[in-house]
Amino acid sequence: MVGIYPHLVKEFAVYTLLRLVLLAGSFAMVAGIWLAVADEVPLLWVLVIAFVVSGVASYFILNRPRERFDPARFVAVAIDELLHPPLEPALVH
Numbered sequence: 001m002v003g004i005y006p007h008l009v010k011e012f013a014v015y016t017l018l019r020l021v022l023l024a025g026s027f028a029m030v031a032g033i034w035l036a037v038a039d040e041v042p043l044l045w046v047l048v049i050a051f052v053v054s055g056v057a058s059y060f061i062l063n064r065p066r067e068r069f070d071p072a073r074f075v076a077v078a079i080d081e082l083l084h085p086p087l088e089p090a091l092v093h
Contacts, residue, residue: 011069011082018062
C-alpha cells in the first residue's frame with residue numbers, strides 16, 4: 001500500500017486545487033456579472049451561485065483529473081493487500 005499512497009495524495013491535492021481554482025473563478029465571474037447588472041453585490045448569493053456553477057463546470061472540466069483520482073480503486077487495492085499480503089522474499093523457498 002505504501003507504493004500507491006503518494007500517488008493518491010498527489011492526485012487528491014491536484015484535484016482539490018483545481019476545484020478551488022474553479023470555485024474562485026466562478027465566484028469572480030458571478031460577482032463581475034452581478035456588479036455589471038446591479039449596484040451592489042450580495043456576497044452570500046454570489047457564493048451560492050458560484051458553488052453551483054463550479055460544481056456543474058467541474059463535472060465536465062475536471063473529468064480527467066477525477067478519473068485519475070479514483071479512491072475506490074486505491075481502496076480496493078489496499079483491501080486486497082491486507083487480505084492477501086505478499087510473501088516476503090526470505091520466506092519464499
